[in-house]
Amino acid sequence: MKIFKTRDYNDMSRTAANIVSAQVILFPKSVLGLATGDTPIGMYNQLAKKCDQGDVDFCAIKTVNLDEYVGLAREHEQSYYYFMWTHLFNKINIKRENVFLPNGQANDLEKECSDYEAIIERMGGIDLQVLGIGCNGHIGFNEPSSAFTKNTHVVNLTESTISANSRFFDKKEDVPKRAVSMGIGTIMQARRILLLCSGKQKSEILYQSLYADIDPIIPASILQLHPNVTVVADQDALSAIV
Ligand code: F6R
Numbered sequence: 001m002k003i004f005k006t007r008d009y010n011d012m013s014r015t016a017a018n019i020v021s022a023q024v025i026l027f028p029k030s031v032l033g034l035a036t037g038d039t040p041i042g043m044y045n046q047l048a049k050k051c052d053q054g055d056v057d058f059c060a061i062k063t064v065n066l067d068e069y070v071g072l073a074r075e076h077e078q079s080y081y082y083f084m085w086t087h088l089f090n091k092i093n094i095k096r097e098n099v100f101l102p103n104g105q106a107n108d109l110e111k112e113c114s115d116y117e118a119i120i121e122r123m124g125g126i127d128l129q130v131l132g133i134g135c136n137g138h139i140g141f142n143e144p145s146s147a148f149t150k151n152t153h154v155v156n157l158t159e160s161t162i163s164a165n166s167r168f169f170d171k172k173e174d175v176p177k178r179a180v181s182m183g184i185g186t187i188m189q190a191r192r193i194l195l196l197c198s199g200k201q202k203s204e205i206l207y208q209s210l211y212a213d214i215d216p217i218i219p220a221s222i223l224q225l226h227p228n229v230t231v232v233a234d235q236d237a238l239s240a241i242v
Pocket of ligand 1: 034035036037038039040066067131132133134135138139140141
């Protein structure tokens with residue numbers, strides 16, 4: 001595991017964008033696994049800038065997102081579909097047909113989950129998976145549990161995740177209670193993982209994820225078993241470690 005310690009959020013975003021850019025430049029047909037949330041927004045801004053300057057070309061890149069809320073229309077401002085188009089896809093030269101997110105409005109969610117796994121498999125798997133981490137250690141929407149989940153599945157969000165995400169909604173009751181998420185198994189099959197983390201409020205969970213026992217109660221702790229993880233975190237997030 002490589003850990004890059006950065007000064008602050010901006011520095012984390014630039015470093016992460018450089019790593020993703022290197023992947024795209026060296027392997028222009030890569031499959032990128034992408035995350036939403038506050039953490040990767042700065043990195044997406046940097047990637048958009050690099051694309052605009054002609055330094056990085058996304059025309060042959062494919063993307064799969066980690067997760068999506070159940071029940072939100074794609075046009076809903078808090079859907080992850082809307083997030084990704086707003087923060088990244090509208091700003092880079094990616095092809096619409098190369099972008100994949102779970103459909104949280106599918107009538108048959110079980111089928112949606114197995115179809116999503118099949119899409120990833122058909123692409124040949126994920127070359128580089130970008131992850132954020134929740135304050136409870138979740139990755140994707142894989143919440144603390146008694147067992148690691150395997151494939152893409154429907155998740156009941158925990159109270160702590162609903163509370164954390166209520167900052168994006170008018171009121172807490174508006175936060176969807178369920179989501180479709182790649183499983184821990186899906187994430188672990190990615191060839192490379194890039195975990196981003198910023199802020200003091202994440203320092204304890206980052207420490208536990210990287211150094212405590214591997215336990216599904218801290219889903220991110222499974223990353224200790226992945227052969228190719230790069231952590232890019234600012235000094236606040238790393239303050240419990242170094
Ligand atoms: C988002 C996702 C989540 C977030 C996590 C951290 O697609 O999968 O696991 O990465 O909740 O969110 P932020 O970055 O908002 O702290």
